[in-house]
Amino acid sequence: MTLSPVSRDAAAPEPDPVPDAAPPPPAASGHPSRTLARAFGITAVLSVAGSLLGLARDLVLARYFGAGRETDAFLVAWSVPETAAPLLIDSAMPLLMLPAFSAALASRRSPVGPDPHPALPHDPQSVTAAGPVDPVPALVLATLPxxxxxxxxxxxxxxxxxxxxxxxLAPGLHDPALAVTCTRFTATTVFFFGLAGYLSAGLRAHQHFTAPAAVYTAYNTGILITVVLTHGSLGIRAAALGVAVGSLLMVVTVLPAFHRRCCRLTSLKRRPGADRSLAAVTLSLQALVPVVAFALTRQSQVYIERYLGSGLPSGTISHLNYAEKVAQMPMAIAVMISTITLPLIARAMAEGDTERARDQVEKDLVLVSAITLAATAFLVACAPQILALLFQHGAFDAADTSASAAVMRIFSLGLLGQALVGATARPFFSARPMARFADSTPAGGQGTNLSGWIPTAAMGLGLAVTAAVSLLTAPRYGAPGLAAGNAVGITLTAALLxxxxxARGIPVTLTRVAARLSRLCAAAACATGAALCAAHFAGPDPLPVVLLVGSVTVVVFGTTAWLFGVHELRAPLLALAGRRGKA
Known part of the structure; x- marks a missing residue:
């Protein structure tokens, strides 16, 4: 899909007959807020589909394997894709390659003089032997191999x-041999996740979001099909095999779109100027290392849970997993807002427009916080009913529901911190791309050279708090103590970021942001109280409770947020309403 006029870089414009005149940009398809709303809508639908399939995956695991030794062993092996996914798909690869692709597009569209990278009518990747190098295929040739x-x-x-x-990861695990076998299956995800993350970053930089949003749908579909077909013969190993199959399907989902929209991969080696393309790109480890360090440090929260949980009663790791997977679904949808707007922030920073970047970041923070806090109120109010409705079938019994619900309620208190970390970390890396071009000029407002390490430092302090709280509370409270450590640590990290x-060079008005967040927290407190009352009077059947509490939460949170003056929610709602009115 096309988000804005800048996406014409992915298409082949007609050659301009006047050498000194740049080709006119196409007409905008609508107001920017509406195009963003359309992008969010399509991405949201596909992301929700992926999340629902992920939920179905967890339902199948709970039904077939419950919460015992085998599931614990698989979840330890699942630490590999759980590390690779945020590192290579959700965090590091987008933070590295999306700014790099954005810088390539900015270099291609340099406003100085004639278009430095004219494209031929039927081959947007072609350059002449004497002409300048197209930076997009140059970047791919320099980085992808x-x-x-x-x-x-x-x-x-x-x-x-x-x-x-x-x-x-789990020295106290009861069945380490099974975990080793599953880990070897999941090791393949490192390659496939990395490749899918790279291709998705290129597509998003070109303002195409459909294929990248569908990767988790493909991933979870592969897991589900594999588990259903082979669980009888392979046991829990079927889930590990499904992870490998699903990661392969991720690449299959985005590769054709990347080849069509961004760069014709089959012509890279034989293109004229390929050698000069490689020489035109400079790779910077100074941009790479901070991003990787941040992603690994953030994922270390899971390592702490698995490490300490392996020494607690069997099923502890499983209870943590089921509770956190459900609780993170709405937060992931909220953070998707900053994923969609990251190309806009990266382009603004590459062009030195820090004011535009600041406005977008502030809007993102408010919207992400609103969605996350509304979800927190809902999860706290009816955690037992949600888990009973979803998982209490087959091997997952009422005791597992009760244990997981206690974890979910405490973990949900840190969801705002999780969402804000995801939304605020991206701008720190948005204007120091891993790749630079020979003809590029430094953009303004890039902050200090050390600003890229701020997210890692903040996450490190939060991780230390997580470990300290978990060590103090886990021996007495078990899994809820580990969830408390997670919530406290990530909240501190969000505040530091x-x-x-x-310091990053984005002049965000902290007092204004803090005022909006405090009003949203007040609205969430009102919604939680109303939702708890609704859950109390709804009866024992979980389905009516979930439906009633969900409705009450949305109405009370939206109304109180509006009354408290959080009017930033008005623009996206009106944009969506306008789109529906035209339909």
Whole structure:
């Protein structure tokens, strides 16, 4: 889909007969807020579909395997894709490659003089032997082969080191041999996730969101089909095999769109100027290392849970997993807003327009917080009913529901911190791309050279708090104690990142943002109280409780947020209403 006029870079314009005149931009398809709303709508539908399939995946796992030793063993192996997904799809790869692709597009559309990278009528990737280099295929040629080699090496090391990985992550696990076998299946995700993340970043930079939004739909479809077909013969190993199959389907989903929209991969080697394309791109480890360090540090919260949970009664890791997977679904949808707007922020920072970047970041923070806090009120009010409705079938019994509900309620208190970390971390990396071009000029407002390390430092402090709280509370409270450590640590990280945005070069008005967040928290408190009352009077059947509490939460939260003056919610709602009115 096309989000804005800048996406014409992915298409082949007609050659301009006047050398000194740039081709006119196409007419805008609508107001920017409406195009953003359309992008969010399509991405939301596909992301919700992926989340629902992920929920179905967890339902199948709960039905067939419950919450016991085998499931714990698989969840330890699942630490590999759980690390690879945020590192290579959700965080590091977009934060590295999306700004790089945005810089390439900005270089291609340089306003100085004639168009430095004219495209031929039927081959947008072509350049003449004497002409300048098109930066987009130059970037792909310089980065994609090296990335594939690195990912292959990492996958191989993970496969060979599976016993050490299991021993490090869960030394008290009751069935380490099974976990090793599952880890070797999941090791393949390192390669496929990395490739899918790279291709998705390129598509998003070109303002195409449909295929990237569908990757988790493909992933969970692969897991579901594999588990249903092979659980009888392979047991829990079927889930690990399904993870490998699903990661392959991710690449299959985005590769054709990338080839069509961004760069014709089959013509890279034989294109004239390929050698100069490679020389025109400079790769920077100074941009790579902070992003990788942040992603790994953030994922270390899960490592702490698995490490300490392996020494607690069997099923603890499973209860944490089921509760957190459900609680994170609305938060993931909220953070999707910042994923959609990241290309706009990256382009603004690449062009030195810090005011435009600031306005977008502030809007993102309010919208992300509103969705997350409304979800928090809903989850706290009816956690037992949600889990009973979803999982209490087959091997997952009432005791598992009660244990997981206690975890969910405490973990939900940290959802706002989780969402804000996801939304605020992106701007820190948005204007220091991993790749630079020979003809590019530095953009303004990039902050200090050390600003890229602020997210890692903030996450490190939050991680230390997580570990301390978990060590103090887990021996007495078990899984809820681990959830409390997670919530406290990530909330501290979010506060530190909000305070560090100015050091990044984005002049966010912290007092204004803090005022909006405090009003949203007040609205969430009102919604939680109303939802708890509704849950109390709705009766024992979980389905009516969930439906009633959900309705009450939306109405009370929306009304109180409006009364408290959070009018930033008005624009996206009116944009969506306008689209419906024209339909």
């Amino acid at each position: 090296r990335l594939c080699l690195l990912l292959t090496l990492l996958s191989s090391v993970t496969w060979l080191g599976a016993p050490s990985v299991v021993a490090l 909000l305070g560090g945005l100015r």
